[in-house]
Amino acid sequence: MYRGNEGIAVRVGRLAPQEIALLRGGPRAAVTVAVLALHLRGAVMPEGPGTMSARALDAEAGRTPLEIAVHGALHRPSTPRALARHPEVRLAVARMRIPLAEAGLLRYPLLGPTRATRRAVRALARRHPVPVTRRGLDDHARLLAVALHGEAAWQVVAPRFALRTGLVSRAEVADKGMLKHSSRGGFGDFGDFGD
Template sequence: MRDHADVRDALAELQAGLRAAGLLRPFPPHRARTARRALDALSAEHPLPAGRKGLPASDALMAVALYGEPALHVLVPRFALRAGLITRAEVTERKGFPSRSPRGGGTGGTAYSCGGGGGGSD
């Protein structure tokens, strides 16, 4: 988002207004390093979970705060997709793989049955 000139200009204007009102002041560089170290420590203490089963809500929130989209993919993929928070993964065609799955259940046209019907005993 910050790559767009309009967004950069709007942010600069907003920051100038906040500084003039005394509501925003620049942080010295050592504060940025301290914040980075704190985030690194939190990330080490709270690694990206492999799944959501048994994960307390507070840990899920921390994961989303620290990791963003990757955490949403793991913890609430359907919700995040439907809410527009993440995008659907694009599937690229690979040599030797069909671009579409075959119709008819993917059995290549052969009909299979999982039981039913007679047979066996008199």
């Protein structure tokens, strides 16, 4: 097997979005891509603030082992953090690592991405920047965007779902420094702006 950087880049480019996410951001990133895949099929919905749960699916055909594990773990409402720690989900992620390690994309014994793999993932992210809008994106493009760019892509491809389920953090409304001065009249006091 050719182990050069060019070979690594080709192999990374052929991976599924969940595998790319695992290489870019670790297990939790892979799990979030699996959640998005299920959400796009209508199988995962927000349950309450910061939680999500599974809905019944007609068939398991076409789902990855990680998606099957995530769907099974979400029969009870869960937060993203608890979902990533679920034993079945952790086992599915561990099994994902085996072919990646055999392909030379992960180093032993800790199974982190090699330097060449990290470079290849960064190059792939440059070739596929964060989308500006979700219009015209098919499901694979949405999954790839989240796999490569994480929270920045969630803000475009499924912002309400991501916010309601706790997959992205809430944005700060204002700079905390600005809030200190709001008690002196706030937005209604325009005396400082005119003569």
